[in-house]
Amino acid sequence: MDSDTQALLLEALCHRQRLDLTGEITGAVAHDLNNALSVVNGNVELLLERLQEPDARVDAELLQDARTARNWSATAMTAARRLLHFSRQLRAPAKPVAANGLASEAVELCRYRCEVDGLLLMSDLTDDVGEVHVPPGQMLQILIALIQNAREALAGAGEGGAIHMSTTIVDSQVRFEVEDDGPGISEDLTERVFELGYSTKEGGQPTGFGLSIGRYLARAYGGDLTIGADAQGGGRQILVLPQVS
Secondary structure (H helix, E strand, O other), rough: OOOOHHHHHHHHHHHHHHHHHHHHHHHHHHHHHHHHHHHHHHHHHHHHHHHHOOOOOOOEEEHHHHHHHHHHHHHHHHHHHHHHHHHHHHHOOOOOEEHHHHHHHHHHHHHHHHOOOEEEEEEEEEEOOOEEEEHHHHHHHHHHHHHHHHHHHHHOOHHHHHHEEEEEOOOOOEEEEEEEEEOOOOHOOHHHHHHHOOOOOOOOOOOOOOHHHHHHHHHHHOOOOEOOOOOOEEEEEEEEEOOOO
């Protein structure tokens, strides 16, 4: 085994350990948060019922405040459940998983950060793309990393922009495509970005292993990860995985 392969496997192992730790912490926090929010939400519901009784003498502003508290506590519970689901996915073995479900979850988990950076994150998921047989947590991490790559490229340009996640079927394979309207990369770099330690980031920023690990995992499950070069500009990252028949 050559040194480059050893380095890749070592980084992949470290990455797996970080995912396991993240899953444990996320699951514990999400569980406690969901329990606390369930109590809050239950009490807000009881309060709202009393305020809405026919003989209750409350002003419209107080009633609206109670409704707002109910709506936001429900939103927080949804977020806590999403964290708990994410934690479980990180530790799950390979199994048939809805491809559009993975894409949708990656978009939702990245949406807030994109909005903070003033970027538009959109999705266009083809119906009936079916399932892929993969560890859901690992593939979700790859899709998140692709969106993060696009976000960093646009944020570095400092001019806003949009990121587009799509799914399609091509030759019995599910194709996940993340496009952005940033500067893109030249054709001669479309393979070099997968080299261990190579990064297009400015000096001082972390050296990239994400694409190398992403391609390694994609190929381990019968797929591939590639980068497209476009003469018109823009970035295009493509993950393909066999569709479960």
